[in-house]
Amino acid sequence: MTTFVVFDLEFTTWPDALEQNWSAPGQFREIVQIGALRLRAEAASDSSDSSDSSVYSVVEEYEALVRPLMNPRLSPYFTELTGIDQESVDREGLPPAEALTAFLAFCEGQSVLSYGNDMVVLGENLGWARARGDEIKSSFLSAGFLNVRPWLNTVAPATAPANVGRLWQVLGLPKPPVSGEEHSALFDCHSFAAALRHLRAAGAALPEAWL
Template sequence: MRTFVVFDLEFTSWQGALEQDWGAPGQLREIVQIGALRLREDFSVAEEFEALVRPVANPRLSAYFTELTGIDQERVDREGRPPAEALGDFLGFCRGQSVLSHGNDMIVLGENLGWARARGEEVGNGFLGAHFLDIRPWLNSLAPRTEAVNVGRLWQVLGLARPGGGQEHSALFDCRSLAAAIEHLCGAGAALPEGCLRHS
């Protein structure tokens, strides 16, 4: 059966960082959490991926980030994995798939991959085995009311049932919100962008 992947990232942030495009000195978008779902063409979940990652440049999470995501320092210190290890495993999960995000998460992924390699760390797998696509323009064109909301609120603005497990700004919950929105629009007659479904 053909499948595709939806993914979401949570990365280091501070009050006002979004408005400043992370432009303040030292404010890097270091990945702290990766969530992904491999979906079959009937939108059922074939496999999940989740990883916590220990940031390197800013190892202490901001209070703003913790309040936003619910991810605290103790959990990252206890469960967080080295960036290169988590990134390599995620890219392996994506191999051979179309990989959809709501916005520029593939750019943040690329930044983190570059930093890991610049530190001399070996990352298993790579981008070339997957096809990354920002699905947000497709969603916004079909449902303009989604333009003003983040991925974790797509289910709400579309009037869908709340996805199970987690909260907004938790990577897997946001993946479920995105998956629900895609399923809803395809159920209403829309077609996924060309090439999104590939044989697993």
């Protein structure tokens, strides 16, 4: 069985940080939540039915809260946006090196797809961890990270202004039957997966070279 991974990150933010590209003093895109799904891939030649619900179905999930270190206190803006509160992060958050190691192990040997340049944020956080002297026990280079947003927006132009957590809504799909809302990393992954299934059923499967 061939599989691939879709993932999403939630990271520290403040009012206008997106518009200013996190350029204000002290603003760093520290990961606070990681969500990922391992999906079953199937070459088009292996299935004559493009609507087969087993294609791009979820095989395994990964989810973790992460404790930011440079800005350990979450901004009210971040909490309102994501629903992630300080108490949950303080209680359940993993040290960054532990979470990054586990996530990269989950991705090892896989194509890893994001809706946007989340791999850039991942790389920033790996760099900060290594600069602190933290040991990352898995390699970023053992997986193939790819931003598929340009492809997805091209085959489904209505999605162009939508964030990943709204893909299901823009495409007129049922809301993913999982807990959470948009800007919850694992919910956003399920929204992403639903969009990929829908597009495959419509004849716009992910290129096999990516998987």
